[in-house]
Amino acid sequence: METLDAIRLRCSLKSKLSGREVPPDVVGAVLHAACLAPSARNTQPWRFVVVRGRAAVDALADAALPESSAVIRRALVVVVACARPADGVVVGGLNYYLYDVGSAVQNLLLAATDRGLATHLIASFDEAAVKRVLRIPDDVRVVVLTPLAWPDAASYEEAAAERLSQRTRKPTEEVVFEGAWGGA
Ligand SMILES: Cc1cc2nc3c(=O)[nH]c(=O)nc-3n(C[C@H](O)[C@H](O)[C@H](O)COP(=O)(O)O)c2cc1C
Numbered sequence: 375m376e377t378l379d380a381i382r383l384r385c386s387l388k389s390k391l392s393g394r395e396v397p398p399d400v401v402g403a404v405l406h407a408a409c410l411a412p413s414a415r416n417t418q419p420w421r422f423v424v425v426r427g428r429a430a431v432d433a434l435a436d437a438a439l440p441e442s443s444a445v446i447r448r449a450l451v452v453v454v455a456c457a458r459p460a461d462g463v464v465v466g467g468l469n470y471y472l473y474d475v476g477s478a479v480q481n482l483l484l485a486a487t488d489r490g491l492a493t494h495l496i497a498s499f500d501e502a503a504v505k506r507v508l509r510i511p512d513d514v515r516v517v518v519l520t521p522l523a524w525p526d527a528a529s530y531e532e533a534a535a536e537r538l539s540q541r542t543r544k545p546t547e548e549v550v551f552e553g554a555w556g557g558a
Pocket residue numbers: 384385386387494495496497498499518537541
C-alpha cells in the first residue's frame with residue numbers, strides 16, 4: 375500500500391474487530407515500524423507491551439477497560455504503549471516523551487493499516503489496573519493502547535467504509551496559517 379493510501383484509510387475500528395489469529399511475524403513487523411519513528415535526541419522512550427491470546431486480553435479488558443471491555447475482548451492482540459517520563463527530552467519546559475510515543479504509535483497504526491489490520495486507540499482505561507495486570511513499573515506511564523486485529527469483514531476497505539464515510543476533520547484553512555499565526 376502507498377503511504378498516503380494508508381494515511382487516508384487508517385481509521386478507528388473497534389466495532390469491527392475479529393478474533394482471527396494474527397501471526398507473530400505480522401505483529402512483529404508492525405512493532406518494528408513503530409520503533410523506526412524519530413524521537414528527540416533519538417531517546418526512543420517508547421515501550422510496548424504485547425498482550426496476546428484470549429485469556430490475557432480478557433484479563434486486561436476486564437480489569438482496566440470498563441468502557442470498551444466488550445469490544446476489545448474481540449481482539450486476540452492488544453498493544454499497550456508506555457514510556458518513562460524521566461526518559462523524555464525536555465526542551466523549553468516541554469517534555470517530548472509523549473510526542474515521541476505518539477510518533478511511534480502513528481507508525482504502528484499506519485503499518486497495521488498497510489497489512490490490513492484494524493486498530494483503535496484507547497486512552498480511556500484504568501492505568502493502575504493496566505500496570506497491575508501487566509506488571510508495569512511505577513515510574514512508567516501507560517500512554518495509549520490499541521487492539522491489533524483482522525477486521526470482521528471481507529477486506530480492510532470494506533470494514534472501514536462506513537467509518538471513513540463519516541470522517542470529520544477541521545477545514546485545512548482553520549488549522550494551517552500562511553506566513554504567520556492567523557494568516558497574513
Ligand atoms: C490519544 C488518543 C486517545 C483516544 N482514546 C480513545 C478512547 O479512549 N476511546 C475511543 O473510543 N476512542 C479513542 N480514540 C480514538 C479517537 O476518538 C479517533 O481517533 C478520532 O475520533 C478520529 O477518528 P479516526 O481515528 O477514525 O480517524 C483516541 C484517539 C487518540 C489519538
